[in-house]
Amino acid sequence: EDQVTQSPEALRLQEGESSSLNCSYTVSGLRGLFWYRQDPGKGPEFLFTLYSAGEEKEKERLKATLTKKESFLHITAPKPEDSATYLCAVQVYQKVTFGTGTKLQVIP
């Protein structure tokens, strides 16, 4: 069965303090790995898709990377508005399996 594990469960950073979130996965036939951001009371907001090991994507202060077993979401010099839950998901055929997320809090 497809499995996605995210760590840490929660992360508290000072504004400007860079860090990384981890997503490890076990799937057969990965078609894509996705990162989403979810704010309280809202649906997940799409950030990145990664398809193959070695691929990297960047958007503002966020950078996502992919290996054969895990993905990292690097946050550089975060701001309070980056506070949210970050979800990782993998797609096999039409089924998308999500991790439980990392709740990020950035303190001014």
Place this chain on the structure above:
Amino acid sequence: DAGVTQSPTHLIKTRGQQVTLRCSPKSGHDTVSWYQQALGQGPQFIFQYYEEEERQRGNFPDRFSGHQFPNYSSELNVNALLLGDSALYLCASSLAGGRDQPQHFGDGTRLSIL
């Protein structure tokens, strides 16, 4: 450009009742997926609809059923509601294509079972 819209936003039901949730996909999208998200958990895949057919299903009982209409909108039906069905139900739409397209989510329907 309207995103994914879901209705209603909140719903309260009692055990044993039936419920129907509705979803309009993002303009230009033809595929709709439904997810259940319990508090503090990631979304869990219920099923996906494409061309009015259920294309794949997650580990949910037959009490959960769906439908997709010719205009690509979709409904999720849940029968014989249980307390454990209380959750946020999310609809996501995407465009079917050769390279897997990211899903765009609505803000969900919060279902509470008393």
